Amino acid sequence: MADPKPGNAAPASKAATGAFTPAGVSPSRRARRKYTVRLWAVRNSRFLEWFYHRFADVFLLLHPVWKLFGYQRVERPITFVEKHVKGFLFDCRMCGQCALSSTGMSCPMNCPKQLRNGPCGGVRANGNCEVEPDMPCVWVQAWKGSQNMTKGNAIMNVQKPVNQSLRETSSWLRVTAEAAAAREAAAAAGKDA
């Protein structure tokens, strides 16, 4: 391997290379210098999977509460919490349609190409990213993480294209609302039968 091109560790040094440097919430901006926490999350993907299932159950139990306040109104505080919790753990980019359970707890939006269906062909022999030479490839990590998970096979599902209009919204609330709606629909169907 030749010595890697200068990484994009911080926006300033990235701009110095002449590369595209979007600001603010842009998905392709790199959020971290180090990947310690992100890699920890992948190593502990099984625990996080278990934890998320409990957590989602609790959220679903709270469905009457969300409904009482109105999903619209709780959206902002929940999004705030979600952004920071997932931002810390996974370097979450708030795409609003979380795929972590299908990607071995490695956030695919951290891929500079935002691939949601697997690694590109440019992965370096050492398992690092083509675009950011010092970043471990998100998808090499995802494959590792999925191997530990009980439902790791979800990595084989073909993900739909990202709906950009859902950016910066809470994925937790959306999943809960959908689960609640499905439960009610099932109950209604059961009553009809």
Next chain:
Amino acid sequence: MAHIDENPLGAHLPLDPLPGHSSLGRLERVLRRGEFAVTTELNPPDSANPEDVYERAAIFDGWVDGINAVDASGANCHMSSVGICALLTRMGYAPIMQIACRDKNRIAIQGDVLGGAAMGVTNMMCLTGDGVQAGDQPGAKPVFDLDCMSLLETVRIMRDNGKFLSGRKLTTPPKVFLGAAINPFAPPYDFRPYRLGKKIEAGAQFVQSQYCFDVPMFREYMKKVRDLGLHEKCFILVGVGPMASAKTAKWIRSNVPGIHIPDSVITRLEGAQDQKKEGKQLCIDIINEVKEIEGVSGVHVMAYRQEEYVAEIVHDSGVLKGRKPWKREPNPVDQLVAERIERTREGVEQNQQQMAEKAAHHPH
């Protein structure tokens, strides 16, 4: 006797659709018949001169089943793949239109798919595309709205369901044979065969691989692919190509993302007296090795800046077994264009008043 891939009523007429085929192209026919296919890549010109495209395509005449029209490969600016396809289809070549997700969002891509298919492109290849950092304009905004998988699915939905991604209906869906790329030579190695499976699920009907220099590694990959039964659902074309010299090989290895060249290849090139010749021989040797692997349906010869050797490589490796890939692929609009040109040549004068009269009485 008419050629097997010819309309029985005349070579200039479009091919009839065959049952189970998704395109009217010859590449699909060749592959489905079980013949060993050869495809290659056109070096896109940095010019606005159509002659440049035709010159570069003419080298392949009678040696290949399809020509890849690359979409700014390596994130370097060149003539667009749609433009190249427009020129090639007009001349009766069979292009494989590459679509990269780097430069276009889903709105532009779906439009190009329709436009390409209307021009007579029968093969489309869905790629993610190199990152912008790899090319001559690292300051460009990377789009990556879709990824190769969702792009495959998008085009498949357009073809099979006759709908845009949004669900809006198409009046005539694009009839295309769908391709994708594979790279068995990059980590995570054990995920790569499953990724091929995913691509097939998303719609890939043929795949072209990255440059194969490490045959044992490819064999290992193919073993897994056969275990998963994927070689029966998809035609696998192995990417091969000549290396001009050991120096080029070393440069490519360290500068082009995703190309794996083992040391043994470089030693072999370094040891040769005529490195260019050795590079060509190495390519032929690799073709001869991979063509025996079960599940390999063809080769994709990428001879960047050595396009003149493609014919020689294909000939010397004998993969065509005497078959002569047909040169001219008829275009459905050929006849319309010919009629139009004929009418212009006849010099029928247009009477504006008459035309206005006619239009007034027959709207449309």
